[in-house]
Amino acid sequence: MASSILSSRCSLSSPAAAVARALAPPRMTLACRFQSSVPMPWGSMAVRSVASRNSSLSAVAPETSAKVIDGKLVSGQIKNEVAAEIARMKDTIGIVPGLAVILVGSRKDSQTYVRNKKKACKAVGINSYEVNLPEDCTEEEVLKHIAIFNDDSSVHGILVQLPLPRHMKEENILNAVSIEKDVDGFHPLNIGRLAMQGRDPLFVPCTPKGCMELLHRYDIEIKGKRAVVIGRSNIVGMPVALLLQKANATVSMVHSYTKNPEEITSQADIIVSAAGVANLVRGSWIKPGAVVIDVGINPVDDAESPRGYRLVGDICYEEACEVASAITPVPGGVGPMTIAMLLSNTLESAKRIHNFK
Amino acid sequence: MASSILSSRCSLSSPAAAVARALAPPRMTLACRFQSSVPMPWGSMAVRSVASRNSSLSAVAPETSAKVIDGKLVSGQIKNEVAAEIARMKDTIGIVPGLAVILVGSRKDSQTYVRNKKKACKAVGINSYEVNLPEDCTEEEVLKHIAIFNDDSSVHGILVQLPLPRHMKEENILNAVSIEKDVDGFHPLNIGRLAMQGRDPLFVPCTPKGCMELLHRYDIEIKGKRAVVIGRSNIVGMPVALLLQKANATVSMVHSYTKNPEEITSQADIIVSAAGVANLVRGSWIKPGAVVIDVGINPVDDAESPRGYRLVGDICYEEACEVASAITPVPGGVGPMTIAMLLSNTLESAKRIHNFK
Known part of the structure; x- marks a missing residue:
């Protein structure tokens, strides 16, 4: 190839x-x-x-x-690989990976990103879940929805669309995402494992992973x-x-x-x-x-x-x-x-949670 | 100076x-x-x-x-500063910082390090606690002692002397130390915060902190x-x-x-x-x-x-x-x-836990 x-x-x-x-x-x-x-x-x-x-x-x-x-070409190949693996998983153990996205506010660019992510999920067979919260909602409301997704066994990846409104502390919100479902890989525990020899992160952040994948392929x-x-x-x-x-x-x-x-x-x-x-x-x-x-x-x-x-x-x-x-x-x-790696991380998460090889 | x-x-x-x-x-x-x-x-x-x-x-x-x-000179200065701060803390709120060391096996070099750490603690007024476990003890025994120190309010820093015997998984043991008492700063969550902009680790690992302190001083x-x-x-x-x-x-x-x-x-x-x-x-x-x-x-x-x-x-x-x-x-x-920074981290931990400024 x-x-x-x-x-x-x-x-x-x-x-x-x-x-x-x-x-x-x-x-x-x-x-x-x-x-x-x-x-x-x-x-x-x-x-x-x-x-x-x-x-x-x-x-x-x-x-x-x-x-x-050619990132467009490679990302297409990766999406095909992810789709094939999702189909195999569904056929074998009846599980479909799920990605939840939390969007706060109504920034046009964020809405576009979320729409594109949902579209990409659909194309490879990942179930997507979305919560839209108003710009002026409280940090507690966001945390409540994260907690619900953390506990939801049909959700294997949780993504909080950034940037958040200024009155929220990004660190508090990102830290609340279960490390097992942090498909963005932004949790400091993940970053620490990335930095350390002999340790591996649960998830590699999507854009950096995309850069490495291009070099490898x-x-x-x-x-x-x-x-x-x-x-x-x-x-x-x-x-x-x-x-x-x-x-x-x-x-x-x-x-x-x-x-x-x-x-x-x-x-x-x-x-x-x-x-x-x-x-x-x-x-x-x-x-x-x-x-x-x-x-x-x-x-x-x-x-x-x-x-x-x-x-x-x-x-x-x-x-x-x-x-x-x-x-x-x-x-x-x-x-x-970046989106191809997000799909790949969500699949990886579902495979790990359900111990599917 | x-x-x-x-x-x-x-x-x-x-x-x-x-x-x-x-x-x-x-x-x-x-x-x-x-x-x-x-x-x-x-x-x-x-x-x-x-x-x-x-x-x-x-x-x-x-x-x-x-x-x-001159690291010997600077470390002496730091020890004096730590000792003065510990005396002030004791006088003001009646709290004395405590450092617990877990030593597994009977390596001569490890015994020397632990002895030196205890001596240094004593010199600045830190209470030191020590557990010696036999070379052939189980990982569970080590974890049990870590759990006891994690819950002990008189202990503000926990240090597992490395290397551990080969039959133990270092990662499991180091991860068990409460992040609030990880005065060695080796927990991946600490390392992640060290790597990230806008985040700060609870503890900076002692030898690296010592290098920076020399440059600063x-x-x-x-x-x-x-x-x-x-x-x-x-x-x-x-x-x-x-x-x-x-x-x-x-x-x-x-x-x-x-x-x-x-x-x-x-x-x-x-x-x-x-x-x-x-x-x-x-x-x-x-x-x-x-x-x-x-x-x-x-x-x-x-x-x-x-x-x-x-x-x-x-x-x-x-x-x-x-x-x-x-x-x-x-x-x-x-x-x-390195030892001066360990004492400094232990003091820092006690001050944070007891909210002493």
């Missing part, structure tokens, strides 16, 4: 490359012209460095060579490689770094206090960027032949788009294509993997 | 330097000639590198400049600095890396799968070595002016010693003295800090 995926390249006419082309701005004219509308937390050095390298890189004729790591060696993770959030950067380290990479973490991010990233064989800064990582930040995983999904102004904006990653895709050996596009890279 | 400590240097006649001189082998003749009697897990590259650099470095006249980071800036941690054990390397990262250093972890450790360490402003390999880190591995914290305590053959061996660190002390700006000796560096 890996070899057929690997044949797709930035510039070839494979399905993956077509996806990549559809997502990528026209060569040279739009490359990395989209700048983030959020403040850059990376210090003036990084910004200067980007500015000084831009002109010289733009002058060079592009020689695209990076393979496209594309046969990218991790052991002994230099890996740099950009960003150190609890939900992506930090757990990705722990996973890469568990896989025996030599890991460095770059963050907003790092003085010379480019110097460090340019030593890496594998770069995972989860900074949330549009086009932060330029071609000059990447070692020739490195593998680049882009977790960022950043809206940038684009007058040519009907919506007035478009989504780009943390990596300057056009420039990276010329340097990296493999790269995930945005969208269509890590994004689709 | 820091300035008076900082005046001691490798070659000066301060008390700290005297300690260092007493510990260090005579210049040039013995420097780093002690090789580890344990197998090197660092690959042939590291070993070759050491061999090739050795002769050239020996030929250069030494110019010692590193300040000695010597006014060594961490924020924005490049830090490299060598070794990734659950009890030292990994938690030290998490702590350095929480303090906003840019952290890289070097371990047995790292192909070019010297290249990475030589970029670091702060090196913490917890590899357990005698004299692994040569002068050439260290950036001029770097701060070097040596957690290793390695026995090496020494025919001149009455015991037939001596203890050395992971860092080649003589060579490092010529390159680093500050360094911990072995012994007398990190070593004495």
